[in-house]
Amino acid sequence: MTNPTYYEALKWASLCIEEHKLETESAQWLLLERLNWSTTDLLMHYQTKMPEAEWQQFQIDIKSFCDGMPAQYIIGHAYFFGMQLKVTNATLIPRPETEELVEWMLESLPQNENLRIADIGTGTGAIALALKQERPNWQVFASDISEDALSVAKENAVKQQADITFLVGDLTEPIKKMEMDVIVSNPPYIAENEQDVMDKSVIEYEPHQALFATENGLSLYRRMIQEMAQFKQLPQAIFFEIGYQQEIAVMEMLMDTFKSTYLIEGKKDSFGNQRMIQAKL
Incomplete structure (x- = not known):
């Protein structure tokens, strides 16, 4: 796939995750956390082409998740009591x-x-x-x-x-x-x-x-x-x-x-x- 839009990338990621019988919602979480975006940011960029570096990183993240790595370890942080913790x-x-x-x-x-x-x-x-x-x-x-x-x-x-x-x-x-x-x-x-x-x-x-x-x-x-x-x-x-x-x-x-x-x-x-x-x- 050539550089997709953010919408296309999420659709691809969700299908990959679904094939592995994992939670498809994790695709959006991984993307937003990696980019430090809000849901509004994503909606505003749905039809924008992903830069090459972001697309490559997103593919690596999704593969790691499908291989079983918890999403928090992939991104390097988790949330607890309103705090972002490494x-x-x-x-x-x-x-x-x-x-x-x-x-x-x-x-x-x-x-x-x-x-x-x-x-x-x-x-x-x-x-x-x-x-x-x-x-x-x-x-x-x-x-x-x-x-x-x-x-x-x-x-x-x-x-x-x-x-x-x-x-x-x-x-x-x-x-x-x-x-x-x-x-x-x-x-x-x-x-x-x-x-x-x-x-x-x-x-x-x-x-x-x-x-x-x-x-x-x-x-x-x-x-x-x-x-x-x-x-x-x-x-x-x-x-x-x-x-x-x-x-x-x-x-x-x-x-x-x-x-x-x-x-x-x-x-x-x-x-x-x-x-x-x-x-x-």
């Missing part, structure tokens, strides 16, 4: 369910107190950045075992002009001698035997270190809870994102470890799945 193969792509966890925290925690919050396993920094954006008076810390992931999170913090303290280390190790009011974590929680029901693109492109955990996906919750029990001062609140079948198991860990110290409750996401737990003193 993503790489060192980080998970932030999910809508995690936005709901942030919303729950904002609803549950006192707005005007100068809380100290630790985001364990921060990845792109999504949770930490969203909390700091919404509650500038909170002091936010973010840790990860992956230095590559932390590098991405730091870039995102600079872009968002967010004052966050980043720490490298395994789970609660970086904060064990610090007094935190709130700890939040969206750790790896997928069991290895669940790969058969996962999207191929997730398995092939997203970092396994950030996806999978032993003990049917529960091992990192158990470790974090045991480590927090050794803190000199317990946090006022703990928030976890969990797998949709893990609520009872994680709640039992919290109750067995902390007895009646915390009031523990779960919350469903917008799809009706149990995906969040909070424990409050």
Whole structure:
């Protein structure tokens, strides 16, 4: 095909994607994000011929998407809580369910107190950045075992002009001698035997270190809870994102470890799945 119009290019891309039984809406998303255009910009240029460089890049993007690469990795960013965040193969792509966890925290925690919050396993920094954006008076810390992931999170913090303290280390190790009011974590929680029901693109492109955990996906919750029990001062609140079948198991860990110290409750996401737990003193 010689250089098509933008309309013709989108039609071609949609057909390619449809043949691979993927979401055809991704063709327009990829084009708009690559060009930093709005839908209005696209409509105004529908019948305009694409420049050669743009057409070549669009073909590469569509081929990558049809080969299974997530659109966010192709473009290099994703959206979370109204922020555009850099993503790489060192980080998970932030999910809508995690936005709901942030919303729950904002609803549950006192707005005007100068809380100290630790985001364990921060990845792109999504949770930490969203909390700091919404509650500038909170002091936010973010840790990860992956230095590559932390590098991405730091870039995102600079872009968002967010004052966050980043720490490298395994789970609660970086904060064990610090007094935190709130700890939040969206750790790896997928069991290895669940790969058969996962999207191929997730398995092939997203970092396994950030996806999978032993003990049917529960091992990192158990470790974090045991480590927090050794803190000199317990946090006022703990928030976890969990797998949709893990609520009872994680709640039992919290109750067995902390007895009646915390009031523990779960919350469903917008799809009706149990995906969040909070424990409050």
